[in-house]
Each structure stands twice: as structure tokens, then as C-alpha cells.
Amino acid sequence: MKPTLVIVGRPNVGKSTLFNRLTRTRDALVADQPGLTRDRHYGHGRVGGRDYLVVDTGGFEPSAKSGIVHEMARQAEAAIAEADMLLFVVDGRSGLTPQDRSIADRLRRSGRPLLLVVNKAEGMNRPVVAAEFHELGCGAPLVISAAHGDGVRELVEEALAPFPEVQTEEDAQAGPRVAIAGRPNVGKSTFINALLGEERVIAFDMPGTTRDAIEVPFTREGRDYVLIDTAGLRRRGKVFEAIEKFSVIKTLQAIEQSNVVVLMVDASQDISDQDAHIAGFTLEAGRALVVAVNKWDAIDGYRRAQIKQDIERKLNFLGFARIHYISALRGEGISGVMGSVDKAWNAAMAKLSTPRLTRALQAAVNKQAPPRHGIFRPKMRYAHQGGQNPPIIVIHGNALEHVPDSYRRYLEHGFMVAFKLQGTPLRVQFKSTENPFVDKPPSTRPKAAVTRRGKPDAAAAPRKAVVRAAGKSGTPPRRSAKSPAK
Ligand SMILES: Nc1nc2c(ncn2[C@@H]2O[C@H](COP(=O)(O)OP(=O)(O)OP(=O)(O)O)[C@@H](O)[C@H]2O)c(=O)[nH]1
Numbered sequence: 001m002k003p004t005l006v007i008v009g010r011p012n013v014g015k016s017t018l019f020n021r022l023t024r025t026r027d028a029l030v031a032d033q034p035g036l037t038r039d040r041h042y043g044h045g046r047v048g049g050r051d052y053l054v055v056d057t058g059g060f061e062p063s064a065k066s067g068i069v070h071e072m073a074r075q076a077e078a079a080i081a082e083a084d085m086l087l088f089v090v091d092g093r094s095g096l097t098p099q100d101r102s103i104a105d106r107l108r109r110s111g112r113p114l115l116l117v118v119n120k121a122e123g124m125n126r127p128v129v130a131a132e133f134h135e136l137g138c139g140a141p142l143v144i145s146a147a148h149g150d151g152v153r154e155l156v157e158e159a160l161a162p163f164p165e166v167q168t169e170e171d172a173q174a175g176p177r178v179a180i181a182g183r184p185n186v187g188k189s190t191f192i193n194a195l196l197g198e199e200r201v202i203a204f205d206m207p208g209t210t211r212d213a214i215e216v217p218f219t220r221e222g223r224d225y226v227l228i229d230t231a232g233l234r235r236r237g238k239v240f241e242a243i244e245k246f247s248v249i250k251t252l253q254a255i256e257q258s259n260v261v262v263l264m265v266d267a268s269q270d271i272s273d274q275d276a277h278i279a280g281f282t283l284e285a286g287r288a289l290v291v292a293v294n295k296w297d298a299i300d301g302y303r304r305a306q307i308k309q310d311i312e313r314k315l316n317f318l319g320f321a322r323i324h325y326i327s328a329l330r331g332e333g334i335s336g337v338m339g340s341v342d343k344a345w346n347a348a349m350a351k352l353s354t355p356r357l358t359r360a361l362q363a364a365v366n367k368q369a370p371p372r373h374g375i376f377r378p379k380m381r382y383a384h385q386g387g388q389n390p391p392i393i394v395i396h397g398n399a400l401e402h403v404p405d406s407y408r409r410y411l412e413h414g415f416m417v418a419f420k421l422q423g424t425p426l427r428v429q430f431k432s433t434e435n436p437f438v439d440k441p442p443s444t445r446p447k448a449a450v451t452r453r454g455k456p457d458a459a460a461a462p463r464k465a466v467v468r469a470a471g472k473s474g475t476p477p478r479r480s481a482k483s484p485a486k
């Protein structure tokens with residue numbers, strides 16, 4: 001299970017700046033996907049091969065009693081209760097405030113592991129900045145600058161240190177791991193009961209003692225699945241009920257641990273930001289996805305047309321996913337959803353051979369070549385598979401760092417169609433294997449870094465040069481695209 005780091009602090013101390021830095025470290029699959037509302041408060045991060053989730057509690061005002069601020073505080077409270085590690089951020093420039101003290105009290109009472117983070121300390125003497133915050137009683141302060149990245153890597157390492165490194169094993173034999181995700185009241189429990197009610201549930205652990213997500217293996221029509229619980233299911237007689245109300249962190253963790261997500265939305269309601277956020281997170285996690293539009297029985301023809309339009313407009317970035325209109329209450333459409341789960345899983349785990357990928361790549365390039373970038377014409381030579389769930393297709397060539405995102409999406413779509421990979425997102429990565437200035441024979445080409453943004457250690461390390469030394473033709477070495485010194 002990936003540790004969840006929860007960022008807490010009074011307004012303006014730099015929580016979102018830290019959040020952005022912590023989440024920028026992972027390949028941003030969807031950063032430039034048009035139409036996707038990115039959830040600014042939940043994200044993935046990775047440092048030194050360790051993955052984690054990050055939650056920014058945003059406007060944490062423990063005293064608000066009503067309204068949106070109260071609702072946000074409620075969600076922040078939930079996030080604090082479920083945090084694997086709290087990052088309590090204070091402002092090293094403005095010093096200790098009464099509000100910091102009251103938040104510290106609240107956090108200490110939560111009993112969750114806690115790191116005190118003193119931000120905005122660039123150019124300052126660390127021990128001096130840290131000194132006045134010791135009295136908060138939250139342990140030794142870690143002094144950082146979120147804006148500049150100073151101390152952020154150490155912070156992550158310290159935050160992750162208590163958690164064992166788990167190898168995420170691809171357990172293909174047990175069948176797809178399926179999470180039913182959706183906002184409150186859309187009908188998840190009803191769906192799960194329709195799904196499991198009649199089926200043989202092989203094993204079921206009672207929740208409560210463990211904070212890990214609950215897994216329910218089951219078979220359906222002779223196939224094995226593992227249901228990943230999103231809320232803490234409890235079995236009552238033959239029926240399952242959610243013991244907790246909607247939990248964002250449980251939902252995110254369930255998505256992370258699944259292979260296929262069934263995103264459930266309520267046809268009697270408009271598609272909300274929260275629906276889009278869960279969908280966006282699923283896409284970012286690279287999980288296969290099936291959309292189930294529930295309560296189809298409860299609405300008339302006019303409303304049906306309306307909701308279809310709404311989905312098209314607000315979830316248009318899920319073009320790869322199949323959509324089912326179902327009634328969990330009547331048990332209608334369950335088989336269709338599970339059929340698509342199977343197909344999405346097959347697509348996510350597809351094995352794509354290098355010759356077939358390369359042919360598909362050539363066909364796409366012949367149809368539409370990548371645009372020139374100044375004097376560069378990106379050249380794509382061959383493609384091979386770099387991973388599954390989601391399928392990763394690595395394209396080798398030169399000057400590929402100049403390929404625009406729109407062309408990457410064009411290729412992604414081309415591969416999806418060519419290999420009938422509906423149901424899973426897929427990633428195209430580029431590897432420039434040659435100095436674009438010099439036409440060397442293939443055997444002498446140096447291996448170069450992947451030119452994707454957000455390489456594992458981007459939080460701490462400056463970007464590596466993409467272009468290596470100049471060749472023998474006398475072309476001067478090109479200045480590499482290093483990011484500015486931190
Ligand atoms: N000097 C300096 N300024 C910083 C640093 N980190 C954040 N800031 C600035 O502090 C201000 C607040 O940063 P945010 O990240 O929006 O703070 P926040 O805690 O998310 O604020 P709320 O959303 O109001 O809760 C912005 O102007 C940032 O540019 C830092 O490391 N050094």
C-alpha cells in the first residue's frame with residue numbers, strides 16, 4: 001500500500017506549493033489532457049523509486065461550523081484521521097502564530113505520525129529558523145523551501161522511512177483487481193451486493209483492525225476477481241454495507257491497488273467535480289476504467305439524453321472507456337459492466353510485440369508526420385512495449401523531445417485503435433537515441449535519457465541534458481535544456 005502523506009497547515013504557509021513539488025515527481029500522464037479538471041488536492045508522487053499519495057487539505061479551518069469551509073474542514077479531518085504521515089507546514093518567515101499552535105494541538109490529538117515542516121527558509125540559517133518551532137512539541141522541525149525545492153527530498157525520505165518498501169507484484173493469476181469508485185450515494189453498495197450477493201465469496205476479512213484496504217476475492221461465471229473495497233465494507237448476513245461514508249483517501253488507495261476501476265455515477269444527478277476528480281485520478285494512476293451510469297431506471301427519456309450530453313462534456317477525457325447505463329437496484333446491466341471489466345483488463349495487460357508496434361507507428365507517421373520544430377524534424381524509428389496496466393509504448397528515434405503533446409495524443413489514439421485497446425489509458429514515451437545534430441550510424445548512438453517530464457528525481461535533481469556531446473562534424477555542442485539552478 002502506498003503511504004499517504006497529508007499536508008496540513010494554516011492558509012498561505014505554502015501547502016499547495018509543497019503539494020505541487022511533491023506530485024511533480026511522477027510522470028504526469030494527463031497533465032495536458034484537454035478537458036480534464038485536475039484535482040489539485042490529491043496526487044501521486046515518486047522519489048527514488050518510492051511511490052506515495054499526497055493530499056493537500058487546502059483551507060483547513062478547524063473552527064468553521066457551516067458552509068463550504070465547514071465541509072472542507074470535515075474532509076480535512078477525515079484526511080488527517082487516515083494519514084499515514086502528516087506534514088504540518090508552518091511559515092519560517094512569519095514565525096510561530098497562535099493558529100499554528102491550535103493546529104498542532106489538533107494534530108497531536110489525532111495520534112497520527114507527524115513531521116513538522118518549516119517552509120520558506122531559502123537563504124536563511126536553518127537552526128535559527130527552526131528554533132522557535134520546537135515548542136510546538138511536534139518533534140524536530142524540518143526546514144525546507146517548497147518554492148525552491150531545498151530540503152524537499154530529505155523531507156520525503158524522512159516521511160517515507162517508517163514504511164516498508166513493498167514490491168507491487170503483478171498477480172495475474174488471481175484475475176483482475178476491481179475497485180468500484182464513485183462519490184457518496186451513487187449506488188456502489190447496491191452494485192456490490194448485486195454483484196456479490198449471489199456469488200460465492202471465497203474469503204472476507206472483517207474491517208476495523210487494519211487500515212489496509214479490504215480485498216474480497218470472488219468468482220463470477222467461472223472467472224476470478226478481487227474486489228478492492230473503497231469504504232470499509234461490512235458483511236451483514238448475505239448483504240454488504242458500507243460502514244463508513246465516502247472516504248477520499250480510501251477511494252484513492254483502492255484505485256491505486258486495483259487493475260480496473262468501475263467509476264459509478266448517478267444518472268439522476270449532474271456530473272460533479274468530484275466525479276471528474278475520481279475519473280482524473282484513475283487516469284493519472286493509469287488504471288483501466290469502465291463507467292457505470294447508475295439509476296437508469298429512475299429517470300425519463302429527456303433526462304437520459306441530458307445526462308449523456310453531460311457525460312460527453314465533462315468526462316470527455318475518458319474517451320477510451322466503455323460506458324454502461326445500468327440499474328444496480330434492479331440488477332440490470334451488471335453483466336455488461338463485468339464484461340467490459342474483462343475487456344479492459346485484457347487491454348491493460350495486452351502484450352504488444354515490437355514488430356507490430358513498429359508497423360502501427362509507421363502507419364500513423366505515414367498518415368500524419370510529426371510537425372517540424374524549427375530546424376528539427378522528429379524522427380521515429382521503432383517502438384517497443386515498456387510496461388502493462390497501463391500499456392506503455394516507448395518510441396525510439398531522434399529529436400523526439402520536440403514532439404508536441406497533441407502529436408503524442410494522436411499516436412496514443414492510433415495505438416489504441418490499431419490494437420483495440422479500449423478500456424485502458426496508454427502511455428507513449430519518447431526516447432531520443434541520437435544527437436539530432438549529427439547523423440551517426442546506429443551502432444555508435446549513445447543512449448540518452450527519456451525525454452519525458454517529471455523523471456523520478458525531478459524534485460531534487462535538475463533535469464539531465466537531453467542532448468549529448470557534439471559529434472565529429474564540428475557542430476558545436478548544444479547547450480542542454482537544464483532547468484534553472486535551484
Ligand atoms: N519565499 C517563499 N515563498 C513561498 C515558499 N513556498 C510558498 N511560498 C509562497 O507563499 C504563498 C502561499 O503559498 P501557497 O502554496 O499558496 O500556500 P497555501 O498554504 O497552499 O495557502 P492556502 O491555499 O491559502 O491554504 C505564495 O505566494 C507562495 O509563492 C517558499 O518556499 N519560499
Ligand SMILES: Nc1nc2c(ncn2[C@@H]2O[C@H](COP(=O)(O)OP(=O)(O)OP(=O)(O)O)[C@@H](O)[C@H]2O)c(=O)[nH]1
Pocket residue numbers: 182183184185186187188189190191231242244245246294295296297298326327328329330
Ligand atoms: N432508483 C435507483 N436507486 C438506486 C439504484 N442503485 C442504488 N440506488 C439507491 O441509491 C441510494 C444509495 O445507494 P448505495 O448503494 O448506498 O450508494 P453508495 O454509493 O454505496 O453510497 P455510500 O455508501 O454513501 O458511498 C440507496 O437509496 C439505493 O437504494 C438504482 O439503480 N436505481
